[in-house]
Amino acid sequence: MTDAKPILRLDGIVKTFPGVRALDGVSFSVMPGEVHALMGENGAGKSTLMKVLGGIHQPDEGAIYMGDDRVVMAGPLEAKAKGIVFIHQELSLAEELSVAENIYLGELPRKSFGRVDWTTLTDKTNAILKKLNVGFDANTLVGDLSIANQQMVEIARALTVDAKAVIFDEPTASLTDAEKSVLFDVISDLQADGVGIIYISHRMEEIFKITDRITVLRDGQYQGTVNTRETNEESVTQLMIGRKLDLTRNASHHEIGDVALEVRNLSCGKLYKDISFEVRRGEVVGFYGLVGAGRTEIAETLFGLRDPSAGQIFLDGQEVRISSPADAITRGISLVPEDRKGQGLVLGMNCRDNMTLPQVDDLKAGPFVAEGAEIAIFDQYRDQLDIRTPSWRQQVGNLSGGNQQKIVIGKWLSMHPSLLIVDEPTRGIDVGSKSEIHKLLRALAAKGYAVMVISSEMPEVLHVSDRIVAMYSGRIMRTFTSDEVTEDNLIQAISGIKADQAA
Amino acid sequence: MATVSKQQIGSVLAKQGILIAFAVFIVAFTFANSKFLTVDNVFSVVRSSAILGVMALGVTFVVISGNLDLSVGSMMSFSTIVVLDLHDKIGPFLAIPAMFAMTLALGALIGFLVGYLKLNSLIVTLGMLSAIHGLTLTYSGGKNMDIADKEGTWFSVFGQGSALGIPVPILIFLLLAAFLGLVLSKTPFGRKVYAVGGNGTAATFSGIRRARTVFFCYIISSACVATAGLIQASRSLGSQNTVGQGLELEVLAAVILGGASLMGGSGTIFKTVIGVLILGFIQNGLLLLGLQFYVQFVVTWIIIILAVWLDIAAKRGKLMSPIA
Ligand SMILES: Nc1ncnc2c1ncn2[C@@H]1O[C@H](COP(=O)(O)OP(=O)(O)OP(=O)(O)O)[C@@H](O)[C@H]1O
Numbered sequence: 001m002t003d004a005k006p007i008l009r010l011d012g013i014v015k016t017f018p019g020v021r022a023l024d025g026v027s028f029s030v031m032p033g034e035v036h037a038l039m040g041e042n043g044a045g046k047s048t049l050m051k052v053l054g055g056i057h058q059p060d061e062g063a064i065y066m067g068d069d070r071v072v073m074a075g076p077l078e079a080k081a082k083g084i085v086f087i088h089q090e091l092s093l094a095e096e097l098s099v100a101e102n103i104y105l106g107e108l109p110r111k112s113f114g115r116v117d118w119t120t121l122t123d124k125t126n127a128i129l130k131k132l133n134v135g136f137d138a139n140t141l142v143g144d145l146s147i148a149n150q151q152m153v154e155i156a157r158a159l160t161v162d163a164k165a166v167i168f169d170e171p172t173a174s175l176t177d178a179e180k181s182v183l184f185d186v187i188s189d190l191q192a193d194g195v196g197i198i199y200i201s202h203r204m205e206e207i208f209k210i211t212d213r214i215t216v217l218r219d220g221q222y223q224g225t226v227n228t229r230e231t232n233e234e235s236v237t238q239l240m241i242g243r244k245l246d247l248t249r250n251a252s253h254h255e256i257g258d259v260a261l262e263v264r265n266l267s268c269g270k271l272y273k274d275i276s277f278e279v280r281r282g283e284v285v286g287f288y289g290l291v292g293a294g295r296t297e298i299a300e301t302l303f304g305l306r307d308p309s310a311g312q313i314f315l316d317g318q319e320v321r322i323s324s325p326a327d328a329i330t331r332g333i334s335l336v337p338e339d340r341k342g343q344g345l346v347l348g349m350n351c352r353d354n355m356t357l358p359q360v361d362d363l364k365a366g367p368f369v370a371e372g373a374e375i376a377i378f379d380q381y382r383d384q385l386d387i388r389t390p391s392w393r394q395q396v397g398n399l400s401g402g403n404q405q406k407i408v409i410g411k412w413l414s415m416h417p418s419l420l421i422v423d424e425p426t427r428g429i430d431v432g433s434k435s436e437i438h439k440l441l442r443a444l445a446a447k448g449y450a451v452m453v454i455s456s457e458m459p460e461v462l463h464v465s466d467r468i469v470a471m472y473s474g475r476i477m478r479t480f481t482s483d484e485v486t487e488d489n490l491i492q493a494i495s496g497i498k499a500d501q502a503a
Numbered sequence: 504m505a506t507v508s509k510q511q512i513g514s515v516l517a518k519q520g521i522l523i524a525f526a527v528f529i530v531a532f533t534f535a536n537s538k539f540l541t542v543d544n545v546f547s548v549v550r551s552s553a554i555l556g557v558m559a560l561g562v563t564f565v566v567i568s569g570n571l572d573l574s575v576g577s578m579m580s581f582s583t584i585v586v587l588d589l590h591d592k593i594g595p596f597l598a599i600p601a602m603f604a605m606t607l608a609l610g611a612l613i614g615f616l617v618g619y620l621k622l623n624s625l626i627v628t629l630g631m632l633s634a635i636h637g638l639t640l641t642y643s644g645g646k647n648m649d650i651a652d653k654e655g656t657w658f659s660v661f662g663q664g665s666a667l668g669i670p671v672p673i674l675i676f677l678l679l680a681a682f683l684g685l686v687l688s689k690t691p692f693g694r695k696v697y698a699v700g701g702n703g704t705a706a707t708f709s710g711i712r713r714a715r716t717v718f719f720c721y722i723i724s725s726a727c728v729a730t731a732g733l734i735q736a737s738r739s740l741g742s743q744n745t746v747g748q749g750l751e752l753e754v755l756a757a758v759i760l761g762g763a764s765l766m767g768g769s770g771t772i773f774k775t776v777i778g779v780l781i782l783g784f785i786q787n788g789l790l791l792l793g794l795q796f797y798v799q800f801v802v803t804w805i806i807i808i809l810a811v812w813l814d815i816a817a818k819r820g821k822l823m824s825p826i827a
């Protein structure tokens with residue numbers, strides 16, 4: 001590959017936003033058939049660099065070359081015409097349209113008189129979907145799909161273009177293992193065709209599994225490019241955060257207190273059946289399973305968003321009916337939802353207002369919102385969670401993906417709940433902050449919080465939980481203590497194999 | 504290398520476009536007609552905009568919450584007719600609160616339908632536009648309404664009086680703007696209005712009762728309409744059944760001109776006041792040029808289209824973006 005010329009080269013790119021120097025002279029190149037990882041902490045400038053390449057942002061300085069020619073990406077359509085395909089971190093699909101329409105938006109196959117050729121459209125789409133091995137078809141409404149499946153639609157979109165380079169900005173943040181392996185197959189096919197791949201992710205295992213080179217950014221500055229084979233996780237991390245990462249588990253086996261939450265024989269239609277478990281004060285209970293196992297739906301029920309069809313919920317020994325999120329909040333329950341953009345944030349509102357939204361009625365000075373108190377709360381969680389933003393006045397929509405997620409976490413921690421439910425809490429969060437958040441969850445438990453962690457990342461569940469509830473298809477298969485759980489028996493449990501059958 | 508891209512110019516134009524167009528307009532009209540920028544004329548513009556302005560303040564809440572209110576024009580006719588009728592029957596002291604109660608009841612009905620039953624606000628308020636018109640006609644028996652003793656009533660103070668040298672309608676408009684501006688920008692309720700309009704799902708997930716928030720937006724809107732009806736009735740002491748006809752579009756134009764997005768979640772009271780003044784000056788300028796008043800209707804429509812276009816352009820950062 002040494003004699004090959006890069007298909008794509010960015011040179012000395014500078015991009016500033018009011019109050020932020022997002023990119024400070026960054027250079028980057030991709031070879032044909034290469035998978036090139038772009039890494040860095042939340043807010044390091046990865047997405048911004050790719051948006052410059054994709055024609056969404058114009059650089060203040062610097063140049064883009066394709067082969068030997070200098071090019072200007074005046075807009076996303078032009079970048080696409082030049083063969084650059086961008087799969088965004090934040091999904092950008094039209095929810096009211098079908099999968100097929102989304103995939104071919106802007107270039108729907110036509111018949112005479114400009115009529116859309118629906119048969120061809122459906123057939124072409126289904127062919128691609130088959131390749132991706134997904135469980136939905138061309139005519140499904142995108143709004144009806146889970147986030148993971150919506151992500152697969154984005155990926156399908158990339159396969160319709162004759163691409164020279166494909167950018168994946170955190171494609172796996174919401175994918176399960178099965179979908180991930182499909183994605184990796186797609187990537188290696190593209191690679192074999194000589195397409196250059198740019199791959200952004202915070203997940204080290206993936207980076208070391210599929211990439212050839214790694215380029216690291218920190219605070220908008222280029223830190224270096226290394227061959228993946230010649231490096232290891234530790235040195236990449238050090239390059240990213242400028243120090244060594246402390247990965248020890250906060251081993252404090254603190255006192256486990258009274259039962260804070262007990263769920264008895266809870267059912268909700270087909271979503272989950274006959275669920276019973278308890279969470280004690282001082283305890284972190286992990287919920288692990290495939291997407292669709294019913295974990296999110298249980299969380300939504302506990303937060304008053306979904307009525308159960310049968311069963312009982314007890315808080316501190318009292319049976320309760322939780323009728324709405326407002327009701328759940330007054331009972332001391334917080335939910336960090338799985339979809340930060342759809343459920344967690346008002347993107348057009350500033351950071352401070354987003355963070356204090358659930359308690360805005362309680363933060364009052366006379367008839368008005370006590371803005372000083374709000375700023376104090378914001379400052380506290382900005383420091384604790386290391387949120388990178390020029391000020392609380394910044395619109396949340398302008399923050400980097402990981403920093404947006406931290407705002408959602410801060411929002412719910414600042415409620416000081418007695419039961420904290422987090423659904424995929426570290427989605428899109430960098431390695432350093434991730435381990436901080438894991439420590440934080442342990443520390444909250446030590447303070448007497450009851451914590452439920454729903455996660456599709458096995459290392460995360462194994463790392464933070466005192467007990468792990470394994471779910472499959474709406475049912476609890478088994479509950480493990482942290483001593484008895486292993487990767488193998490956990491995987492077995494969530495794939496629907498009962499321990500006794502397997503033996 | 505030029506550092507200002509075409510895209511940036513486009514987005515600045517789109518964001519400030521209305522203000523720039525307004526400035527050009529003012530300068531042009533001042534040259535065309537020397538009366539345009541005189542103290543008297545400015546005063547008369549603000550005074551004649553006050554009724555529209557008061558209604559626009561309420562509609563701002565509704566629009567930010569992500570909904571529409573097209574019923575305000577015919578609701579204003581209703582308030583005016585009712586208060587004029589009751590004035591002679593039960594006296595102004597009781598007539599005013601009675602009229603407010605009836606108008607708020609209509610607002611509550613809309614708020615219930617849109618907030619709690621989750622019906623589409625366009626359909627509900629368009630229906631109410633015609634239903635309230637029918638209600639007004641039924642109430643008045645189709646006749647115009649006049650106060651018997653026009654000289655001897657203190658009721659004229661709201662439309663014709665002045666305090667500290669400022670006409671009362673202007674005072675009411677400005678005080679109400681200041682009050683509602685505080686409500687929207689400083690209170691928990693105002694914060695919730697933005698959240699509900701900006702992302703309703705996230706608002707629900709934050710424990711905000713969306714239905715209640717939307718309901719109160721319509722209550723505020725109807726209270727503003729009642730106030731506007733009061734000023735209107737007091738100014739003329741007699742009225743036709745159709746006095747507010749067509750105002751709903753002008754109100755909406757003013758709100759959008761000020762920069763509130765029809766998609767909800769953005770806009771401020773201050774911007775709405777600016778929008779009201781822009782609309783007032785444009786209409787006044789056209790009259791001074793000697794154009795027939797009905798030219799206004801066309802111009803108002805053009806302004807609405809322009810405002811909506813700039814709103815979308817500002818979001819996308821460019822002026823043209825054809826569908827697919
Ligand atoms: N449109 C914008 N307006 C203002 N600031 C922005 C905008 N887009 C990005 N930024 C800022 O630029 C910096 C880099 O953001 P970017 O999204 O590139 O980070 P990232 O490396 O992709 O992070 P993450 O891992 O969290 O996705 C951040 O500080 C962010 O707040």
Ligand SMILES: [Mg+2]
Pocket residue numbers: 046047048089169400401402
């Ligand atoms: Mg990013």
